[in-house]
Amino acid sequence: MSWENYEHDMQRCTRCSYCKYIPWRFIKNFDFMEGCPSAARYNWHAYSAGGKFNIGYSLLKEKIEINETFLDVVYKCLMDGSCDISCKVGQDIEPLQHMQELRIKCVDEGYLLPQHQPFIRNLRKEDNMMLKPRSERGDWAKDLPVKRATEEKVEVLYHAGCRYSYDQELWPVARAGLTLLQQAGVDVGIMGEDEACCGGRAYELGYVGEMTKFAEHQAETFRTAGIRTLVTPCADCYATYRVLYDKIGKKLNVEVYHITQYLEKLILEGKLQPKKSLPLKVTYHDPCHLGRLGEPWIHWNGKEVKVPGVLMWLHDPPKKYRRGTFGVYDAPRNVIKSIPGLNFVEMYRIREYAWCCGAGGGVIDAYPDFAEWTALERLREALSVGAEAIVSACPWCKRVFKDAAKKNGNQIEVLDIIELVQQSV
Amino acid sequence: MKLTADEYRALEDIVGPDYITQDPVIMESYNQVWGNKLAFGDKRHNPPAAVLLPGSIEEIQKIVKFCNKAGILFKASARAFEYVATYLSSERGILLELKRLNRILEIDEKNMHAVVEPYVTVYQLQDAAGRVGLYTGKPGVGYSASVISLACCHQEMTISQIYTSGYGRNVLGCEWVLPTGDILNLGTSNREGGWFSGDGPGFSLRGILRGRAGANGGNGIITKCSVKLYPWYSDPPTMQPLERKPGEALSAAQLARIPDNYKAWVFTFPTTEQMLKASTEIGQAELACIVAPAYMATGFQEEGNDEMWTKMKEGKMEDPNKIARSVPVFINGHSARELAYREKAVMAVVKKWEGYLDPDLNNPKIMAQRFQYQMWSTGIGGLRATGDFMVSIQGADGSTEMQLKFRPIEVEAFKPFRERGYIVQPNMGMSYRPMEHFSLGSSGGIATGYDPWDPESLAAAREYMNLVYDPNGPFRRFGYTNRGAMMQVEAIEHIHERWGPIYDHADKWLQKVRNMLDPNRVADWSGYIPPEYESQKKKSAS
Numbered sequence: 001m002s003w004e005n006y007e008h009d010m011q012r013c014t015r016c017s018y019c020k021y022i023p024w025r026f027i028k029n030f031d032f033m034e035g036c037p038s039a040a041r042y043n044w045h046a047y048s049a050g051g052k053f054n055i056g057y058s059l060l061k062e063k064i065e066i067n068e069t070f071l072d073v074v075y076k077c078l079m080d081g082s083c084d085i086s087c088k089v090g091q092d093i094e095p096l097q098h099m100q101e102l103r104i105k106c107v108d109e110g111y112l113l114p115q116h117q118p119f120i121r122n123l124r125k126e127d128n129m130m131l132k133p134r135s136e137r138g139d140w141a142k143d144l145p146v147k148r149a150t151e152e153k154v155e156v157l158y159h160a161g162c163r164y165s166y167d168q169e170l171w172p173v174a175r176a177g178l179t180l181l182q183q184a185g186v187d188v189g190i191m192g193e194d195e196a197c198c199g200g201r202a203y204e205l206g207y208v209g210e211m212t213k214f215a216e217h218q219a220e221t222f223r224t225a226g227i228r229t230l231v232t233p234c235a236d237c238y239a240t241y242r243v244l245y246d247k248i249g250k251k252l253n254v255e256v257y258h259i260t261q262y263l264e265k266l267i268l269e270g271k272l273q274p275k276k277s278l279p280l281k282v283t284y285h286d287p288c289h290l291g292r293l294g295e296p297w298i299h300w301n302g303k304e305v306k307v308p309g310v311l312m313w314l315h316d317p318p319k320k321y322r323r324g325t326f327g328v329y330d331a332p333r334n335v336i337k338s339i340p341g342l343n344f345v346e347m348y349r350i351r352e353y354a355w356c357c358g359a360g361g362g363v364i365d366a367y368p369d370f371a372e373w374t375a376l377e378r379l380r381e382a383l384s385v386g387a388e389a390i391v392s393a394c395p396w397c398k399r400v401f402k403d404a405a406k407k408n409g410n411q412i413e414v415l416d417i418i419e420l421v422q423q424s425v
Numbered sequence: 426m427k428l429t430a431d432e433y434r435a436l437e438d439i440v441g442p443d444y445i446t447q448d449p450v451i452m453e454s455y456n457q458v459w460g461n462k463l464a465f466g467d468k469r470h471n472p473p474a475a476v477l478l479p480g481s482i483e484e485i486q487k488i489v490k491f492c493n494k495a496g497i498l499f500k501a502s503a504r505a506f507e508y509v510a511t512y513l514s515s516e517r518g519i520l521l522e523l524k525r526l527n528r529i530l531e532i533d534e535k536n537m538h539a540v541v542e543p544y545v546t547v548y549q550l551q552d553a554a555g556r557v558g559l560y561t562g563k564p565g566v567g568y569s570a571s572v573i574s575l576a577c578c579h580q581e582m583t584i585s586q587i588y589t590s591g592y593g594r595n596v597l598g599c600e601w602v603l604p605t606g607d608i609l610n611l612g613t614s615n616r617e618g619g620w621f622s623g624d625g626p627g628f629s630l631r632g633i634l635r636g637r638a639g640a641n642g643g644n645g646i647i648t649k650c651s652v653k654l655y656p657w658y659s660d661p662p663t664m665q666p667l668e669r670k671p672g673e674a675l676s677a678a679q680l681a682r683i684p685d686n687y688k689a690w691v692f693t694f695p696t697t698e699q700m701l702k703a704s705t706e707i708g709q710a711e712l713a714c715i716v717a718p719a720y721m722a723t724g725f726q727e728e729g730n731d732e733m734w735t736k737m738k739e740g741k742m743e744d745p746n747k748i749a750r751s752v753p754v755f756i757n758g759h760s761a762r763e764l765a766y767r768e769k770a771v772m773a774v775v776k777k778w779e780g781y782l783d784p785d786l787n788n789p790k791i792m793a794q795r796f797q798y799q800m801w802s803t804g805i806g807g808l809r810a811t812g813d814f815m816v817s818i819q820g821a822d823g824s825t826e827m828q829l830k831f832r833p834i835e836v837e838a839f840k841p842f843r844e845r846g847y848i849v850q851p852n853m854g855m856s857y858r859p860m861e862h863f864s865l866g867s868s869g870g871i872a873t874g875y876d877p878w879d880p881e882s883l884a885a886a887r888e889y890m891n892l893v894y895d896p897n898g899p900f901r902r903f904g905y906t907n908r909g910a911m912m913q914v915e916a917i918e919h920i921h922e923r924w925g926p927i928y929d930h931a932d933k934w935l936q937k938v939r940n941m942l943d944p945n946r947v948a949d950w951s952g953y954i955p956p957e958y959e960s961q962k963k964k965s966a967s
Contacts, residue, residue, distance in 0.1 A: 024568035
């Protein structure tokens with residue numbers, strides 16, 4: 001559905017502002033009731049999902065034009081989907097899809113955010129969003145004894161993703177993930193320098209054509225290499241492969257796992273055994289792309305209908321809305337809980353209504369100060385529940401949290417679940 | 426005409442550049458609220474000339490004084506979940522969004538009151554009060570409503586008002602920036618200087634503050650307010666356990682059980698009259714903390730409209746005819762003994778009027794949800810079904826007897842509309858909320874759903890509204906409600922002018938008071954009463 005097709009949703013947004021907060025019923029601490037970083041940081045209503053429905057409607061009615069402020073509102077948004085979850089507790093409308101389509105419209109019509117251009121150029125030229133050359137993509141695993149999926153058959157492809165491939169400080173995590181699979185006896189391989197971006201981050205910026213191109217490339221690569229199972233330690237890649245490709249009609253013929261799901265499986269099967277006690281109080285940050293945005297796509301092709309005398313807006317056939325219910329929430333928690341000695345404590349904003357880390361929607365590239373502010377908010381929450389470490393399951397979360405932690409004097413350790421398991425087995 | 430560059434700069438000097446904007450894109454998010462289509466014929470109304478986010482009362486005073494000097498209209502809003510909240514009668518009007526004034530300043534456990542700033546929501550106050558064994562009322566609107574808006578600007582009625590009274594009657598004192606920019610403190614101080622009582626020696630201008638039924642910002646800005654609180658005998662709402670099965674959406678999560686020290690039932694009676702008699706006796710004996718059929722029909726909330734429709738088709742919805750003869754009654758007590766006494770007394774009254782417990786209406790899971798909805802909040806489910814609703818018949822000054830008389834008239838009046846099918850009334854029964862143990866009558870309102878984006882439905886809604894509010898129509902003078910069901914946008918419909926003569930020209934007094942408080946006519950009157958009606962303007966011109 002294109003942007004114009006959301007007119008009915010624009011009309012039906014009531015200005016309740018529920019999109020700004022986590023669902024009210026789930027608020028446990030009013031210090032941590034905000035759900036939308038953009039609305040919380042930039043104050044004006046336009047920065048909320050409801051506000052974007054408003055400016056979308058005014059654009060549709062030709063009351064305003066796309067200009068610098070419009071782009072500021074559209075792109076100072078983490079696309080984390082918290083608004084979508086809160087809205088749908090009470091409404092049958094699609095705030096996140098509307099925001100995505102607004103971005104696609106901006107790109108289609110040539111209203112490009114200058115800050116994003118180097119990343120897009122590099123993606124087109126070097127197949128990654130990290131401003132790095134393609135030739136360095138495999139460096140993270142250069143000295144590891146691991147099969148190349150392009151050269152020999154493997155049961156499982158380990159897809160590191162752009163951030164893990166190029167962010168040298170995070171290489172140990174990417175390597176540990178691969179090593180754990182090997183230790184468990186999994187026949188695993190990598191693509192090395194032949195690995196390419198999933199295209200998901202470009203899609204979120206509005207470059208739907210870029211992701212389509214990568215979806216087709218990946219499908220062909222996986223088909224040629226005979227890949228049946230893919231495991232990724234990156235939540236962004238997971239959501240792209242599992243959800244976004246399906247959304248645009250390019251579903252992969254591959255079983256996609258996030259590494260936390262695969263580790264849970266290996267632990268349950270007894271192939272990995274966390275034994276060493278880790279005396280640490282930890283909390284878990286749900287990556288948006290693994291949690292609510294990792295929920296499988298639900299295709300619906302039908303029409304809105306109204307029943308006379310009932311007047312409710314209904315769908316024929318009935319439409320199942322994505323409400324975040326079926327994101328990946330339990331697997332990472334189960335892995336953490338399997339590690340002896342850990343004292344696990346939940347934050348106030350969790351699962352479907354978790355607060356974003358700050359790296360989503362291109363914000364980390366275009367507005368690093370906003371990304372840092374968002375991450376610091378999350379660290380404040382983690383500290384408020386007494387956690388000594390915040391654990392996540394995505395390199396983007398890890399990067400932005402690590403940078404933010406330096407700003408607050410490293411009061412809290414920033415870990416990935418992979419690191420915990422590695423220390424314990 | 427918007428603001429001049431000098432005017433904008435002057436306002437910017439007051440709040441700082443981060444807290445003012447007149448950007449056209451941003452302004453377009455301050456002119457679109459539910460109900461607009463009915464009130465203004467469009468989703469959009471005029472955008473404000475600028476929006477400001479003042480951070481202190483001093484800044485608000487300076488802004489208001491500058492508006493007086495420059496002839497700029499102003500209005501303050503808190504959560505702005507209401508069409509009158511963002512509408513300004515002139516393009517040279519500014520909106521003050523009070524989101525930076527967001528603190529609960531005090532909860533006085535001993536004297537049972539709280540002092541709050543404008544952005545504090547009902548749910549925040551319910552929770553903070555609940556931590557010290559106190560409770561504020563439960564309004565009809567959702568979790569996010571501002572306490573000050575309800576108490577000082579709208580005369581909000583509450584579901585719990587048999588126990589807690591309405592928000593409008595719970596104001597003990599407030600800090601009021603008058604339309605001139607001067608500060609007036611209402612209420613009586615106790616020895617320590619805190620607000621203690623709205624009456625007694627000292628000013629008690631609650632009626633003036635709110636006008637007839639809510640000034641909606643037309644009398645200036647309330648920056649602090651003290652509201653009365655009531656006993657609460659359980660954990661605060663955020664500490665109550667929620668229950669949700671794996672695979673269920675968040676909307677399905679609900680209170681796991683009714684808290685200790687509370688009991689809740691839905692009693693069904695052979696006739697509506699018997700139901701009302703029993704309700705009155707239970708209320709007047711001060712036995713209950715909820716007697717409010719108003720929201721009984723809410724039932725169990727489904728995930729979405731499609732799920733709700735499936736349930737309707739399968740015949741799983743509660744029988745509206747049975748609901749019409751039923752009433753929810755909740756009791757509380759500070760001890761098991763008190764609770765037992767109240768239960769025994771309630772059951773005796775119910776038995777006297779031949780009431781019974783219908784198992785279909787007393788499913789423990791649904792009762793827990795009813796408890797959650799009626800004590801804390803319903804959310805905004807009412808806006809999802811058809812896209813909008815309006816409320817008909819009696820407002821703040823109704824009585825149950827009056828509603829008993831007028832409800833059949835409304836059923837009859839609605840019949841042709843029901844047959845045409847462009848507007849709907851799912852609730853077949855009376856909908857009322859008695860106030861202060863039935864000592865002050867009750868408020869009520871039947872929710873009428875319509876689809877603002879369907880021209881025939883919108884036309885039918887307007888037609889029905891006009892019928893209800895026609896002084897010569899079936900409801901005569903009693904159609905005049907507390908909020909005029911979207912008729913109170915004075916820039917469009919002079920409801921006061923229309924109804925004033927029937928009510929001893931009360932509108933003239935409202936107008937006089939308003940104009941005395943606002944000599945320069947800068948406090949926006951769109952949700953209140955205009956300084957002059959158009960007819961008055963023409964008369965003075967001729």
